[in-house]
Amino acid sequence: MTGLFDTIIQGVLLGGLYALFAVGLSLIFGIMRLVNLAHGDLIVLAAFTILAVVNALGIDVFVAALVAAPLMFAVGFLLQFLILNRTLGRDILPPLLVTFGLSIIIQNGLLEAFSADSKRLSAGALETASISLGGGLAVGVMPLMVLLSAIAVIFALNLLFYWLPLGRAFRATSDDPEIAQLMGIDNRRIFAIAMGVAMVVTTIAALYLGIRANFDPSIGPARLLYAFEAVIIGGLGSLWGTLAGGIIIGVAQTLGAHINPEWQILAGHLAFLAVLILRPRGLFPRAVD
Amino acid sequence: MSLLETRDLTAHYRDLQALFGVNTRLEEGDTLAIIGANGAGKSTYLKAISGLIRGHPGSVVFDGEPIGALPAAQIMRRGIALVPEGRRLFPSMTVEENLLVGKYGYENPGAWTVDAVYSLFPRLKERRHQPSTTLSGGEQQMVAIGRALMSNPRVLLCDEISLGLAPIIIRDIYQALPKIKSAGTSVIIVEQDIQQAMKVADRLYCFQEGRISLAGGPTAFTREEIHVAYFGS
Amino acid sequence: MADPGYRIEIASQASRYVTFAGAILLVALFLVPFYASRGLVQELIFVFYMLALAQLWNLLAGYAGLVSVGQQAFVGLGGYLLFALTVFGEINALLAIPLAGVIAFVFAFPTALVVFRLRGAYFAIGTWVVAEVYRLVAAQVKDLGGGTGTSLPVAVTNGVFGIEWLKAIFDMRTALARDMVMYWIAFALAVGTLLVVYRILRSRRGLALAAIRDSELAAESVGVDGFRTKLWVYAVTAAGTGMIGALIYLQTARISPDAAFSVLDWTAYVIFIVVIGGIGTIEGPIVGVIVFYLMQTYLADFGTWYLILLGALAIVIMLFAPRGIWGYVAARYNLVLFPLQRRLIARKPSVHETDKV
Numbered sequence A: 001m002t003g004l005f006d007t008i009i010q011g012v013l014l015g016g017l018y019a020l021f022a023v024g025l026s027l028i029f030g031i032m033r034l035v036n037l038a039h040g041d042l043i044v045l046a047a048f049t050i051l052a053v054v055n056a057l058g059i060d061v062f063v064a065a066l067v068a069a070p071l072m073f074a075v076g077f078l079l080q081f082l083i084l085n086r087t088l089g090r091d092i093l094p095p096l097l098v099t100f101g102l103s104i105i106i107q108n109g110l111l112e113a114f115s116a117d118s119k120r121l122s123a124g125a126l127e128t129a130s131i132s133l134g135g136g137l138a139v140g141v142m143p144l145m146v147l148l149s150a151i152a153v154i155f156a157l158n159l160l161f162y163w164l165p166l167g168r169a170f171r172a173t174s175d176d177p178e179i180a181q182l183m184g185i186d187n188r189r190i191f192a193i194a195m196g197v198a199m200v201v202t203t204i205a206a207l208y209l210g211i212r213a214n215f216d217p218s219i220g221p222a223r224l225l226y227a228f229e230a231v232i233i234g235g236l237g238s239l240w241g242t243l244a245g246g247i248i249i250g251v252a253q254t255l256g257a258h259i260n261p262e263w264q265i266l267a268g269h270l271a272f273l274a275v276l277i278l279r280p281r282g283l284f285p286r287a288v289d
Numbered sequence B: 001m002s003l004l005e006t007r008d009l010t011a012h013y014r015d016l017q018a019l020f021g022v023n024t025r026l027e028e029g030d031t032l033a034i035i036g037a038n039g040a041g042k043s044t045y046l047k048a049i050s051g052l053i054r055g056h057p058g059s060v061v062f063d064g065e066p067i068g069a070l071p072a073a074q075i076m077r078r079g080i081a082l083v084p085e086g087r088r089l090f091p092s093m094t095v096e097e098n099l100l101v102g103k104y105g106y107e108n109p110g111a112w113t114v115d116a117v118y119s120l121f122p123r124l125k126e127r128r129h130q131p132s133t134t135l136s137g138g139e140q141q142m143v144a145i146g147r148a149l150m151s152n153p154r155v156l157l158c159d160e161i162s163l164g165l166a167p168i169i170i171r172d173i174y175q176a177l178p179k180i181k182s183a184g185t186s187v188i189i190v191e192q193d194i195q196q197a198m199k200v201a202d203r204l205y206c207f208q209e210g211r212i213s214l215a216g217g218p219t220a221f222t223r224e225e226i227h228v229a230y231f232g233s
Numbered sequence C: 001m002a003d004p005g006y007r008i009e010i011a012s013q014a015s016r017y018v019t020f021a022g023a024i025l026l027v028a029l030f031l032v033p034f035y036a037s038r039g040l041v042q043e044l045i046f047v048f049y050m051l052a053l054a055q056l057w058n059l060l061a062g063y064a065g066l067v068s069v070g071q072q073a074f075v076g077l078g079g080y081l082l083f084a085l086t087v088f089g090e091i092n093a094l095l096a097i098p099l100a101g102v103i104a105f106v107f108a109f110p111t112a113l114v115v116f117r118l119r120g121a122y123f124a125i126g127t128w129v130v131a132e133v134y135r136l137v138a139a140q141v142k143d144l145g146g147g148t149g150t151s152l153p154v155a156v157t158n159g160v161f162g163i164e165w166l167k168a169i170f171d172m173r174t175a176l177a178r179d180m181v182m183y184w185i186a187f188a189l190a191v192g193t194l195l196v197v198y199r200i201l202r203s204r205r206g207l208a209l210a211a212i213r214d215s216e217l218a219a220e221s222v223g224v225d226g227f228r229t230k231l232w233v234y235a236v237t238a239a240g241t242g243m244i245g246a247l248i249y250l251q252t253a254r255i256s257p258d259a260a261f262s263v264l265d266w267t268a269y270v271i272f273i274v275v276i277g278g279i280g281t282i283e284g285p286i287v288g289v290i291v292f293y294l295m296q297t298y299l300a301d302f303g304t305w306y307l308i309l310l311g312a313l314a315i316v317i318m319l320f321a322p323r324g325i326w327g328y329v330a331a332r333y334n335l336v337l338f339p340l341q342r343r344l345i346a347r348k349p350s351v352h353e354t355d356k357v
Helices: A002-032 A039-057 A061-087 A093-114 A141-163 A165-175 A177-182 A187-212 A217-234 A239-259 A261-278 B042-050 B072-078 B095-101 B114-120 B122-126 B137-149 B167-182 B194-200 B223-231 C013-030 C038-063 C072-087 C093-115 C120-140 C154-158 C163-170 C174-202 C204-214 C216-221 C226-252 C263-277 C283-302 C304-320 C324-333
Strands: A130-134 A137-140 B004-013 B016-026 B031-036 B060-062 B080-083 B155-159 B186-191 B203-208 B211-216 C006-009 C343-346
Touching: A002 A039, A002 A137, A002 A141, A002 A165, A002 A187, A002 A217, A002 A239, A039 A061, A039 A093, A039 A187, A039 A217, A061 A093, A061 A187, A061 C304, A093 A217, A093 C120, A093 C263, A093 C304, A130 A141, A137 A141, A141 A165, A141 A187, A141 A239, A165 A177, A165 A187, A165 B095, A177 A187, A177 B072, A217 A239, A217 A261, A217 C120, A239 A261, A261 C093, A261 C120, B004 B042, B016 B042, B016 B203, B016 B211, B031 B042, B031 B194, B031 B223, B042 B072, B042 B080, B042 B155, B042 B186, B072 B080, B080 B137, B095 B114, B095 B137, B114 B122, B114 B137, B114 B167, B122 B137, B137 B155, B137 B167, B167 B186, B167 B194, B186 B194, B203 B223, B211 B223, C013 C174, C038 C174, C038 C204, C038 C226, C038 C263, C038 C283, C072 C093, C072 C120, C072 C226, C072 C263, C093 C120, C093 C174, C093 C226, C154 C174, C163 C174, C174 C204, C174 C226, C204 C216, C204 C226, C216 C226, C263 C283, C263 C304, C263 C324, C283 C304, C283 C324
Parallel strands: B031 B186, B031 B203, B080 B155, B155 B186
Antiparallel strands: A130 A137, B004 B016, B004 B060, B203 B211, C006 C343
């Protein structure tokens, strides 16, 4: 029984990572109704950026992430301002196809710059440290940090949305982009800032991704799918829902792996499909959409 | 020089022309009423001034500056605020949040603060933390007006603020206009309710099929003349 | 029914010339294996099946508004069905191809049940998830090679109906006969797909699709059942894609989950072909596949840079010329090769001009 309980705890912690992948996607869709097919590849790009900073400056990986975050903010801002803003509108094809093209460019660009070799971010002793929960159960410090970070990020974003003028501007633009302009809100800048914020969250996700497992330029699309599944399961418009969605995917995966290691990823996808069939709007959908 | 002028203002929706060279003047301190039937171009006129529809720079002149080609966010910063048709409050926000977002783009200190709006519309104060979607039509209209006032605009554009409201509520809302005027804001109201419009207007324009059919002080015309200007002969 | 006083005409003057020229081209293409090198035959097979995939994706995304990033599910399904049917079912490959199409058609229904719950971009990613599920399940089928895949027995590839017949008549080697049969199957599928897509779009269903694409709500208000129409198109596209997958893997003779369900090969390249050529037109994918073929031939050696170029091109086209090469040319010179616009022509000579519908 401890084995099963342990599996579920591992799943919950893994869910924290998937939630971090998903929060950026959820944010962007909530504010500008844009689904970014290159999202997973941007996570990988952030991971490689952190790696490059570590190699260039020889600093600790967490400090490197702090350096990479504003860089990724700028990448997101410019990407949205110069390219993605032009795709927004009634037609769903342009954003889909442009971000798809972007995905291919990022993957191959990273391949050219870093080769296909697997890389890893090193967090030293933290990687193997664990905390005992009593009753013979122990959890790794890193996975626990990931879950706590996910919770902290969602908390901070909600704070932003509900307490800061910028957050009100985000919500206004999400509710009614036309009228938001009458409030002096420049949609193009707001969208660019939102994408920048999403990229900062993505950098945090990338940090933990890189510490936890090997990464290479091709793993982006799989992360996109997990992020997407977490958002759908949670329900569009709810960041805490996204956390719940991530946890469900994580637990499904670890349970699947528990039965047969080859079934890990499939189990996650099947859990997603099950929720989609039973509760198409997700578990905590926002009433207004 | 007038505070706000439109000069030969035209507007199109795709292939459909909605305004055909409209010339109007708003003097500082005045309340201007725009009347006309449905589809006459009244809302289009306000959208063109507020920047939701853009045209030639010189088609709208504010304080001597051509603003006809500017986007809405910039026009708001210059001191023109629109209370849009249908209220269009932000559904995910409370009453107070809707008011606060009204001054996002332009922190302009002046008479209108959140508290001042609550003095103008006391009913809103009790409901300040309620989601805007739970308010009645009249209360929503009050929020919409308050939201536009938050940037302390020099010109307030009101698009059909009486639409869908009971007469007693309309009266309450219109009682706010003189107070808005005395605080220093000039007002343009677009109204289908001719009686209300005539009561508050210093000057009147009647639109018919995208053109001005009548212009002058509200007492200058007979009912017969207004009827013809409104509906055509 | 009383004479309505008008008739509906679709053919244009230009299109009649095109029909004639097209017929000649078709005959020339049909005879290719008799006069061209093996290399060219192989290249044309590739062009044919990519064209067919592009026409189908275009029907789904450009006309029905169902942007799928998961059609590789049916390509792989078709491929695996071909292997299963020929190896376990001992059915001749020539029969297995249409049979794979029928089975794919059936699979499309439960698949749609799931993915139709999503809309727009989420629908797109949903189809990708489903394709991944297909891939992961296929990797579990140990009898077909599991994760590493398997090869088709020579008996199957050499036993396709028609090969023995060709060998007998023309006294040719097995390899050549096999190539010819493969070529004609591919040719038939390409032409068939084009004709089917064209017929669909000329039919009432096609008009319904156009209406749905423009405004589903408005379409439903005039009696179009959006759900059933889209479901039907999805299933038919799946059937076609399945058959093409079966052909591809009959020709390749080796299958693995990663190859059969590859997003790059069966979705990215297909999307690129449609977007560059011109989405929402039948001529577009034809132009697109020619451009793609040229790029593949001359630039594929550049590896990652080639792919970066493709991605960048797709972005540039989508932003600045969203109707693709054909869209631009057709608009500029007012060309239509596969006319679809319906025109009302008054029957009796009258003062009324013909109106475009």
